[in-house]
Amino acid sequence: MSDLAGVRRLLEGAAASLEASRARIDDLNVYPVPDGDTGTNMALTMRALLDELAQATATTRPALAHTVTRAALMGARGNSGVILSQIVRGAAEVLGDAEEFDPGVLARAFRAASDTAYRGVRRPVEGTILTVIREMAEEAEARAASERAAADLLRAVLERGETALARTPALLDVLRDAGVVDAGGAGLVELTRGMVAAVTGEPLPEPPPLTELAFEAVHQERSEFRYCTAFVVLGAGLERESLEREAEALGDSLLVVGDASALKVHVHTDDPGAALTLGTTRGTLAGVEIADMHVQTAEREERLAVRTPEPDAQRSSDVIAVVAGEGNRRLFTRLGAAAIVEGGQSMNPSTAEILEAIEVARAPEVVVLPNNGNVIMSAEQAAELAGKPVYVVPTRSIQAGLTALLAYDPSLGAEENEAAMREAVASVSTAAVTTASRDVDLNGLRIHEGQYLGLLEDEPLVGGESFDEVAGAVVEALLAAPHDILTFLTGADSPPIDALVSLVEERHPDVEVDVQPGGQSHYHLLIAAE
Amino acid sequence: MPGEITITTEAIAQVVGLTAAECYGVVGTAARGGRAGRLVSRDRPERGVEVVRTPDGLVITLRVIVEHGLNLAEVASTVRSHVRYEVARLTGIPTVSVDVHIADVRTSA
Numbered sequence: 001m002s003d004l005a006g007v008r009r010l011l012e013g014a015a016a017s018l019e020a021s022r023a024r025i026d027d028l029n030v031y032p033v034p035d036g037d038t039g040t041n042m043a044l045t046m047r048a049l050l051d052e053l054a055q056a057t058a059t060t061r062p063a064l065a066h067t068v069t070r071a072a073l074m075g076a077r078g079n080s081g082v083i084l085s086q087i088v089r090g091a092a093e094v095l096g097d098a099e100e101f102d103p104g105v106l107a108r109a110f111r112a113a114s115d116t117a118y119r120g121v122r123r124p125v126e127g128t129i130l131t132v133i134r135e136m137a138e139e140a141e142a143r144a145a146s147e148r149a150a151a152d153l154l155r156a157v158l159e160r161g162e163t164a165l166a167r168t169p170a171l172l173d174v175l176r177d178a179g180v181v182d183a184g185g186a187g188l189v190e191l192t193r194g195m196v197a198a199v200t201g202e203p204l205p206e207p208p209p210l211t212e213l214a215f216e217a218v219h220q221e222r223s224e225f226r227y228c229t230a231f232v233v234l235g236a237g238l239e240r241e242s243l244e245r246e247a248e249a250l251g252d253s254l255l256v257v258g259d260a261s262a263l264k265v266h267v268h269t270d271d272p273g274a275a276l277t278l279g280t281t282r283g284t285l286a287g288v289e290i291a292d293m294h295v296q297t298a299e300r301e302e303r304l305a306v307r308t309p310e311p312d313a314q315r316s317s318d319v320i321a322v323v324a325g326e327g328n329r330r331l332f333t334r335l336g337a338a339a340i341v342e343g344g345q346s347m348n349p350s351t352a353e354i355l356e357a358i359e360v361a362r363a364p365e366v367v368v369l370p371n372n373g374n375v376i377m378s379a380e381q382a383a384e385l386a387g388k389p390v391y392v393v394p395t396r397s398i399q400a401g402l403t404a405l406l407a408y409d410p411s412l413g414a415e416e417n418e419a420a421m422r423e424a425v426a427s428v429s430t431a432a433v434t435t436a437s438r439d440v441d442l443n444g445l446r447i448h449e450g451q452y453l454g455l456l457e458d459e460p461l462v463g464g465e466s467f468d469e470v471a472g473a474v475v476e477a478l479l480a481a482p483h484d485i486l487t488f489l490t491g492a493d494s495p496p497i498d499a500l501v502s503l504v505e506e507r508h509p510d511v512e513v514d515v516q517p518g519g520q521s522h523y524h525l526l527i528a529a530e
Numbered sequence: 531m532p533g534e535i536t537i538t539t540e541a542i543a544q545v546v547g548l549t550a551a552e553c554y555g556v557v558g559t560a561a562r563g564g565r566a567g568r569l570v571s572r573d574r575p576e577r578g579v580e581v582v583r584t585p586d587g588l589v590i591t592l593r594v595i596v597e598h599g600l601n602l603a604e605v606a607s608t609v610r611s612h613v614r615y616e617v618a619r620l621t622g623i624p625t626v627s628v629d630v631h632i633a634d635v636r637t638s639a
Contacts (some may be wrong), residue, residue: 032553033615076601079608083554089599120597123551348589348627373582374589377629396637423603438584438624453585522585 002065008053010198015046016185017194025190026182031128031174032079043077044255045085045192048075065096080184083117083129084371087188090116103153107144110137110157127172129184135164136192154196161189216526225268227249229275229290233263235283246278257328317414318363321401322349322375325520328398328489335405337447338363344520348374354382358390365389365414367421373458376480391418395425396458399528403428427511429481431456431474433494433525434465452524467495471525475504479511483529486511489518494525537621538599543576549616550592553607558595560633573590578633587624588617593633605628 008118018039025039037284052071058064058294066293069092072085090113091118098105114137117130124130139160140153147153168182169175175182180515199205229251238260247254251269269275272290279285321337324344332340339357343349354375358366365388370379373396389412395401404421412420436453440460441448447463454462454474464474475486486504501513518526533621559578580591590613596605610628619624 032612035611073599074599076604078604079554079612082601083602085601086599120557120600121552122556125552313617374584374591374627377580377591381631434585439584451595455585 001058003061003229004053004056004058007064007068008050009048010195011050011053013198014191014194015043015050017197018046019043021186021190025183025186028180028186029180031172031182034178037078038080039187042084042184042187042191044077045072045075045081048072048077048157049088051075061098065092065465068092078085080129080187083184084187084191085134086117086120087113088119090114090368091218092359101150103140103144103150106150106153107137107140110140113137120310125172127168127170127175128182129188131168131171132161132164132182132185132188136161136188151196151200154192154199158189158192158196161185161192163190170244227272227290228266228268229272229278230264230266231276231288233265233279233283234286238263238282243278243282244500246411247275250275250278261524281479309390315363315410316412317365317410318361319367319405319408319417320354320357320361321369321371321405322354322371322379323398323401323491325372325398325492325518327519327530329519331489331518332405335402335404336408336410337369338384343375344372344522348372349378351378351381351385354379355385357529358382358386358388363410366391367408367414367417368392368403369395369399369421371395389414391424393418397430397432397526397528398518399430399487399526400428402487403528403530406484427530429457429478429483429529431461431478431529432458432523433467433471433474433527433529434523438529442445467524468499471497471500472503475500475527478527478529479508481529484510484512485530486513487528487530488513488515489523489526489528490515491518491524491526492519497525536539539581540576542588542617542621542623543581545617546579546581546590546592546613547576549595549613550609553594553605553609553612554589555596555600556594556609557597557636558634560593560595574632586627587626589626589629590617591629591631593631594614595634595636596632598635598637602632606632 022039022043025042026036029036029038049068049071053077055382056064056067058067060445069089072088076085080483083366089110091482092275093116094105094109094112095101110133114134117133118124121130136157140157143156146157146291165181165185165330168185169180228403240263243263243265244254247265247267251267255266265275265279276285318338319336320339320341321332322341322343323332324342324347329340329342338361341349341353341357354368358368365451367385368379368383368390370376370392376392379392393404395404404425407420407424408417409420432455434453434455436447436449436451438449440453447460451463452467452470453460453467454470456477456486457472461477462470464470478486488497488501497515501515504511504513521527547559550559567626578593582589592609594609596602609630613628614625617623
């Protein structure tokens with residue numbers, strides 16, 4: 001048997017054994033995050049590895065080791081898959097250079113697998129798959145001299161793996177509390193069991209029956225695609241690979257499992273119709289589930305559609321501002337911002353989106369106003385990546401951004417503008433009124449969910465049922481320091497502010513109040529005091 | 531018993547830093563601006579971590595250094611879910627977002 005065929009047979013045995021226990025291992029998964037996907041992730045990693053090997057043509061042992069290492073790296077799914085890819089890599093490095101697979105070589109392979117796995121983490125946590133692979137390596141080394149057959153060594157390693165696995169709850173409290181052994185370690189033991197079966201020629205574990213996959217476990221992270229689409233195709237002679245290939249073009253987080261009579265499909269896509277059509281052309285549909293993962297997608301599309309106006313040849317620098325709210329956007333444009341990147345409190349733009357706006361700007365230099373504490377870092381990264389001089393004025397609010405923009409002079413370079421803007425921002429005080437999204441008890445202030453929440457310079461100051469009282473209190477706090485101008489930016493669905501304005505004018509006749517429709521979501525009122 | 535309990539952002543940042551250090555694939559966290567990615571000393575786990583409070587919850591940004599030869603997307607994804615989970619478990623404060631920046635990739639000895 002060629003090396004390639006031998007490796008395939010070994011890994012097929014391992015994968016089949018793992019597959020048989022996949023659901024059980026999913027159920028064990030409580031660490032690091034109890035999302036019940038360890039078995040699935042390891043099975044998918046093995047499947048990717050086998051798919052790659054099916055197409056492999058490597059003829060030399062080192063080339064084969066390289067193929068296996070690369071396939072495991074590329075196919076790694078989830079935390080356990082990544083660790084598995086390191087175990088595979090360490091073992092492949094030794095086996096690729098070996099002449100014969102005797103117990104001594106196998107022991108070195110287990111040692112390398114363990115060492116490589118440990119190298120991947122700064123602070124290894126014991127009681128996990130790491131502990132299991134390390135003890136397996138120790139057993140292999142202890143037996144290398146006495147065992148003559150590779151199969152006997154593997155059997156001993158498997159037994160030690162089972163013992164190590166059984167002791168994981170003693171090492172990791174989370175496991176003990178949940179009354180389970182480590183899921184990743186269990187996966188490694190099953191993989192080893194399958195390899196022993198493949199080497200000794202003992203029967204492989206029973207192939208798994210078609211079981212339901214927990215969709216939530218497959219992919220909990222947010223996808224760039226909008227609809228989580230899942231369905232079952234019932235029919236005869238269904239081909240998993242061809243369906244998988246066609247569904248792959250539609251999105252990500254793809255999973256197609258099942259047999260010739262029933263296939264379960266899960267995909268994140270922007271076109272659920274096309275995904276369902278893949279099913280109807282092959283058989284009948286059942287259990288269709290479609291979930292909209294991003295209600296914000298429409299806003300994102302709008303944001304991406306915003307384009308820079310024609311360049312003015314006289315401009316030495318352009319200003320790009322990150323702004324939320326139709327009214328605020330108009331304000332920034334009116335005050336001279338060359339481009340607006342839509343975004344704000346709950347919808348931060350990516351570095352790429354800011355970078356795109358910078359690249360589109362035609363002036364030779366650019367100033368960026370992030371206008372939110374959470375956007376400053378993205379803006380700074382975009383500035384680093386940009387192909388032209390870019391300065392970021394770290395404005396933490398829309399109000400600060402507006403104040404900065406008032407200091408902007410298009411005929412000056414970005415550096416001079418930045419200095420002037422920083423100075424302007426230093427003189428502005430800000431406040432805001434929002435709605436508490438949950439009970440908060442921060443900085444000694446008790447506010448209940450749904451109540452109005454007044455913020456002074458981003459810190460909770462006051463809460464209550466009455467908008468006028470809360471807003472009035474933050475205004476008074478702002479005006480405790482001398483200011484001449486108050487700017488109110490009203491939100492998309494803010495309560496009427498006439499009473500508030502009258503009150504302020506009555507109490508502070510020297511202060512000029514300027515009300516602008518900001519249209520931002522989330523904040524009923526943004527206030528700047530200069 | 532009356533009294534207030536306050537969890538400072540620094541404490542949360544430490545939780546984030548210690549959790550990140552335990553994530554598979556992470557060999558260090560990088561201080562902001564340190565382009566070369568200095569390894570963070572053990573007594574300053576909050577370096578490379580930025581925690582911002584918003585009315586909706588926490589916005590967490592962290593810069594990590596990852597071991598060479600790992601699937602970076604999967605490592606980052608693990609760090610995100612682990613951090614989100616641990617912060618919720620230990621502080622009870624929800625997390626709006628966890629941005630993971632891979633500041634450097636290195637090969638350990």
